[in-house]
Amino acid sequence: MQLLRAFLLRMITTAITLIGVAVIVFVVIRVVPGNPIAMMLPPGATEADIARLTARYGLDASIPAQFLIWCQGVMQGDFGASITSNQPVLRLVLGRLPATLELSVMALVIAVIIGGIMALTGTRHRGTKLEAALDVGNGMALSVPDFLWGLVLILVFGVVWPVFHISGRVTPSLDLPFTTNFYLFESVLRLRFDLWADIVSHMFMPALALAIPLAAIIGQLLKQSLKETMHLDYVTLARTKGYGENHVITREALPNAILPTLTLVGVQFTFLIGGTVIIERLFSYEGLGNMAIDAVINRDLPLIQGIVILFAVIFTGVNLIVDLSYALLNPRLRHG
Amino acid sequence: MAEKARVDGRSHIRRRAGPRLWLSAGWLGVLLLAAVLAPWIAPQDPLAQDLFLGRLPPIWVQGAEPGFYLGTDSLGRDVLSRILYGARLALIVALVAGFVTCVIGAAFGLLAGFLRGWVDVVISRAIDIWMAFPPVLFSILLIAVMGPGLMSIIIAIVVIDWTRFARVVRAEATAQGAMDYVASAQVAGRGRLSTMVTEILPNVLPTIIVLLTLEMGIAVIVEAILSFVNLSISTDDPTWGGMIAEGRTSIHQAWWVLIFPLITLFLTVLSFSQLGEGLKDRFDPVLR
Numbered sequence: 098m099q100l101l102r103a104f105l106l107r108m109i110t111t112a113i114t115l116i117g118v119a120v121i122v123f124v125v126i127r128v129v130p131g132n133p134i135a136m137m138l139p140p141g142a143t144e145a146d147i148a149r150l151t152a153r154y155g156l157d158a159s160i161p162a163q164f165l166i167w168c169q170g171v172m173q174g175d176f177g178a179s180i181t182s183n184q185p186v187l188r189l190v191l192g193r194l195p196a197t198l199e200l201s202v203m204a205l206v207i208a209v210i211i212g213g214i215m216a217l218t219g220t221r222h223r224g225t226k227l228e229a230a231l232d233v234g235n236g237m238a239l240s241v242p243d244f245l246w247g248l249v250l251i252l253v254f255g256v257v258w259p260v261f262h263i264s265g266r267v268t269p270s271l272d273l274p275f276t277t278n279f280y281l282f283e284s285v286l287r288l289r290f291d292l293w294a295d296i297v298s299h300m301f302m303p304a305l306a307l308a309i310p311l312a313a314i315i316g317q318l319l320k321q322s323l324k325e326t327m328h329l330d331y332v333t334l335a336r337t338k339g340y341g342e343n344h345v346i347t348r349e350a351l352p353n354a355i356l357p358t359l360t361l362v363g364v365q366f367t368f369l370i371g372g373t374v375i376i377e378r379l380f381s382y383e384g385l386g387n388m389a390i391d392a393v394i395n396r397d398l399p400l401i402q403g404i405v406i407l408f409a410v411i412f413t414g415v416n417l418i419v420d421l422s423y424a425l426l427n428p429r430l431r432h433g
Numbered sequence: 434m435a436e437k438a439r440v441d442g443r444s445h446i447r448r449r450a451g452p453r454l455w456l457s458a459g460w461l462g463v464l465l466l467a468a469v470l471a472p473w474i475a476p477q478d479p480l481a482q483d484l485f486l487g488r489l490p491p492i493w494v495q496g497a498e499p500g501f502y503l504g505t506d507s508l509g510r511d512v513l514s515r516i517l518y519g520a521r522l523a524l525i526v527a528l529v530a531g532f533v534t535c536v537i538g539a540a541f542g543l544l545a546g547f548l549r550g551w552v553d554v555v556i557s558r559a560i561d562i563w564m565a566f567p568p569v570l571f572s573i574l575l576i577a578v579m580g581p582g583l584m585s586i587i588i589a590i591v592v593i594d595w596t597r598f599a600r601v602v603r604a605e606a607t608a609q610g611a612m613d614y615v616a617s618a619q620v621a622g623r624g625r626l627s628t629m630v631t632e633i634l635p636n637v638l639p640t641i642i643v644l645l646t647l648e649m650g651i652a653v654i655v656e657a658i659l660s661f662v663n664l665s666i667s668t669d670d671p672t673w674g675g676m677i678a679e680g681r682t683s684i685h686q687a688w689w690v691l692i693f694p695l696i697t698l699f700l701t702v703l704s705f706s707q708l709g710e711g712l713k714d715r716f717d718p719v720l721r
Contacts, residue, residue, distance in 0.1 A: 110561065117562035125578055240706035241699060242654055244661075248677060248695050256684055371567035375658050379681070389570050390662055393577045401574065409565040 100424065107420065111413050118409040119402075123164050126398050154180065154399070167402075176406075177399035181392075186403035190385065194407070195278035196266060197377070197384035201370050203281070203300055204307035208369075209362070211308065212315025219316070220323040220346055231316070238313035243372045247306035247379045254302060262299040264381040271295060303380040307372050311365050318361055322354035329353075356426060363419030367412045454711035457704035464701060468520040476500055477511035479518040479671045484509055488687045504689040506679055512689060515671035516697050522672055523701065525583070526656045527649040530590040534652075535645045537591060538598025543637070545599065546606025547629045556599065563596045572655055576664040586659060590652050597651075598644055605637045639716035643709050650705030657698055673698045 151157050154177075155166055170177060176186040215235065219228045238246075255263035267273065267280060271292065275283045281300065284293040326332060327350055335349045374386030381387070385404055392400040467474065477500065486509035492502045503512040545556035572589045579585040609615060610633065618628045660674030661681075673694045680691025 110558070113558060114561045114565050117558070118565050121562065121566075122574075125574060128578055236707070236710070237703065240650075240703050240710070242651075242702070244654060244658055245695070245699055245702060248681070248691070249699070251681065251684065252688070252692060252695070256688060367564075371569065374567055374569040374573075375661075378662060386567075386570070390573060393570075393573050396577070405566065405570060405574070408567045408570065412565045412567075 103424075104421075107417065111417060114413055115406070115409055119168075119406055120164070122402055122405045123167065124160065126401055127160050127163070154178075156398075176403040179392075179400040180397045181395045181400070186399050189388070189400065190403045190407055192278055193383065193385045193388050196280075196382065197370070197373050197386060199279060199281045200300060200304055200307070200373055200377070200382065200384060201366070203304040204311070204369055205362075205366055207304055208308035208311035208315060211312035212319065215312065215316030216319035216323060217346060217351075219320045220327065220350070221342060223324060235313045235316050238309050239317070241310070243306050243310055243369075244375050244379065246309045247303065247376050250302045250306050251379070261302050263302055264299075266299050266383050267292070267296050268299075299382075303373075303376045303382055306376055306379075307369050311362070311369055314365055315358060315362060319354065319358045322357055323350050326350040326354045359426070360419060360423050363415060363422070367415050370408070370411055370415070453707050454715075457708040457711065460700055460704045461708070464520050464697075465524060467517050468524050471514075471517040471521060475511075475514035475517045476502060477514045479510065479514040480669060482508040482510055488683070488690075490687075491689050491693075503693045504687070506676070506690045507683055507687070510671075512676070512693050515676055516673070516694055518671040519673045519676065519694065520697070522583070522670070523653050523656060523698075526586055526590070527652045527705070530587045530594075530652040530655075531645055531649040533587065534591045534594045534648055535598055535641060538595035539602045539637075539641050541595065542599040542602025543606050543629055543633065546603040547610050547633055548625070549607075549610075553603075556603070560596045560600055560603075563593070566593075568593050569658060572659060573662060573664060576659055581664050586656055589659075590655050593655075594648060594651065597648060598641065601640060601644060602637055605640055606633050609633050609636050639712075643713045643716065646705055646709035646712060650702045650709070653698070653701055653705065
């Protein structure tokens with residue numbers, strides 16, 4: 098009962114957040130100088146042409162009226178049409194979403210693997226020079242944001258030792274048999290491992306750039322929890338039973354130390370998704386973020402609106418899932 | 434034995450905090466000096482173009498010209514001079530945007546954490562809404578609205594990042610507000626706002642200073658990102674982000690156009706962050 102009430106309250110605050118985001122974006126982009134309609138028309142268009150097109154995109158109404166019209170459309174799944182390409186915003190945005198999702202999830206997986214290995218190695222060799230060295234690396238990784246790691250990776254693996262692609266999502270000359278935009282996923286389903294390798298080789302650099310700061314956070318927190326757990330009685334008991342250090346760390350300490358890290362990963366994952374905007378730009382990766390920057394530069398109001406709202410939905414959605422799974426995983430909260 | 438390991442671990446951190454703090458402060462000091470003295474120490478005019486001197490390599494590589502120590506970009510502009518002048522913009526943004534964000538964010542955090550009630554509800558809800566925006570996209574959007582320029586960059590950073598301060602300060606102020614000394618101050622007849630400023634603020638000040646240092650590093654990065662997507666200030670003026678954007682496109686022909694501004698930016702961001710972490714260790718009573 099209490100859980101249900103908490104859940105309902107949470108849904109209401111989430112709804113308020115999303116409405117707040119919608120209102121702010123709506124107002125902010127409508128004070129943009131530079132008339133998008135004037136940019137669409139060829140030079141020499143008459144005043145009447147401009148007025149007709151302005152009316153067609155609903156830009157002649159007052160801002161509150163425009164907002165109401167827009168909300169009505171959204172309720173029916175209509176986010177308006179992009180001004181630059183004249184296609185429905187929803188279709189454009191959903192077309193790019195898979196690319197960004199695949200990149201984010203790949204980055205998350207890389208971060209968990211690297212962070213996990215760092216934490217386990219650091220715990221295994223605690224108190225040694227190796228741990229100190231790992232800590233220094235961790236500190237660096239944590240201090241420098243994804244944008245700069247992306248540039249470093251471009252220099253190292255794009256120029257000095259060119260082993261990965263540093264631009265695009267897939268080699269353009271390849272013939273793609275895909276019916277969805279989940280290229281990475283679908284290439285596996287279709288057993289086209291040649292395409293899969295090409296896609297991974299394109300995605301690995303931007304994904305790694307996004308992953309490095311998160312890996313450092315995971316490495317730091319997980320190691321801290323592990324080291325605390327290593328002092329507990331049941332771990333000592335496992336040791337006296339004669340289990341080796343590796344077994345004690347991975348089988349006994351890890352399951353009990355992992356919960357705080359899981360919560361943190363969920364929250365940090367939203368920051369990672371936010372980071373895709375500039376990373377996609379840096380690596381010319383055709384995802385949502387890259388499209389968003391183009392939309393801002395082209396003053397494509399409906400498209401900007403749609404993308405920002407979608408990001409907000411993803412952020413709040415991830416946070417909601419994290420909170421719910423935390424409540425389900427943590428027995429103290431469940432019965433509290 | 435376990436206890437000993439922990440004590441060792443701590444003294445280890447303490448020993449390293451020293452050089453880390455000094456190295457970071459040292460680099461930032463050098464940078465500040467370079468920014469102030471740029472007109473006198475820059476070997477070339479940072480805006481001077483000369484197509485005959487385009488893409489000259491650094492001085493130690495064959496084919497270099499004397500006087501262009503770190504080479505030139507595709508328009509023949511001196512990379513070193515542009516980095517020195519770029520430091521001016523980077524540091525102005527770091528200091529001004531950092532301080533203004535800090536004052537506004539900390540004020541909101543203090544009010545929410547100490548006054549509680551509806552003030553807290555409104556500010557917390559606003560923070561939630563802000564956290565649902567992708568920050569980079571939000572900053573690009575704001576610059577597009579306000580038009581490029583130094584003032585726009587600073588406003589964009591303040592508008593987006595005040596929540597970083599507000600969230601943390603709010604939590605700390607809430608914790609401090611529940612403590613006995615605050616109650617005694619109130620019993621002694623102090624007003625609410627006076628208690629907030631004289632009792633709570635000094636106790637959250639160390640946290641605010643650490644956040645401020647970190648925020649300065651973030652401001653430098655935001656400026657670089659905005660000039661990277663060509664939305665910072667006018668395209669002629671030297672900015673690290675603008676140089677990096679140019680270097681990214683000519684990376685296979687002239688690596689030095691990317692690498693030197695990148696190293697400068699990297700060290701600067703790292704220094705602000707390490708300075709903040711170092712100060713955190715100094716201030717944190719648990720570590721002392």
